[in-house]
Amino acid sequence: MPSRVEEAAITDTELDIADELGVQLVRFMRLLTKAKSQVAKLGPDGIERAAYAILFQLVHDGPQRTSRLADALHAEISTISRQSSSLVQHGLVERLADPEDGRACLLAPTQEGLRVFEENRKQRNRWLAEVLAEWPEEERRVLNKLLDRLNTGIEAHAPHLADQISARSKGEKA
Numbered sequence: 617m618p619s620r621v622e623e624a625a626i627t628d629t630e631l632d633i634a635d636e637l638g639v640q641l642v643r644f645m646r647l648l649t650k651a652k653s654q655v656a657k658l659g660p661d662g663i664e665r666a667a668y669a670i671l672f673q674l675v676h677d678g679p680q681r682t683s684r685l686a687d688a689l690h691a692e693i694s695t696i697s698r699q700s701s702s703l704v705q706h707g708l709v710e711r712l713a714d715p716e717d718g719r720a721c722l723l724a725p726t727q728e729g730l731r732v733f734e735e736n737r738k739q740r741n742r743w744l745a746e747v748l749a750e751w752p753e754e755e756r757r758v759l760n761k762l763l764d765r766l767n768t769g770i771e772a773h774a775p776h777l778a779d780q781i782s783a784r785s786k787g788e789k790a
Contacts, residue, residue, distance in 0.1 A: 652665065663702055663708070664702065667699040668733075670689070670699055670700055670703060671708060672733065673685055674723060674729070679712060681720055681721070681722060682696050708725065708726060709729055710723070711724075712724050
């Protein structure tokens with residue numbers, strides 16, 4: 617079924633609104649990056665902040681192979697391997713035999729990993745609550761709803777966008 621975009625041309629107004637959103641999203645990403653950089657590179661447990669992304673993925677999506685984590689986090693397997701080794705050394709992640717292939721292993725959060733994840737989640741939530749403290753409750757709920765809708769739209773259109781960008785790149789090189 618063709619999307620609305622494929623059925624009709626996008627209007628100038630729609631493109632202007634998309635441009636405004638793009639500017640705000642770039643601003644948002646820069647501010648998040650700045651906020652993250654102001655937090656120490658090492659977390660309270662002596663672990664690289666980047667390794668927490670692995671812990672997050674394992675908590676939310678369950679035990680996984682290193683290759684699947686690398687795909688999910690858009691990272692090199694060597695990076696995931698190094699960071700997951702640190703998580704294993706700190707007792708936050710454990711290696712389990714893969715029931716589908718005994719030669720491979722799955723990474724899974726330990727009880728301590730779940731505790732550390734929850735503590736980091738609480739810190740993040742406190743920070744966000746402070747940022748939004750002056751917003752009316754209804755606006756905070758609307759923000760959550762709209763971000764969910766935006767994320768769902770991006771997930772649904774990501775392959776389509778990747779194909780468009782690839783096609784444009786090939787067209788420019790030709």
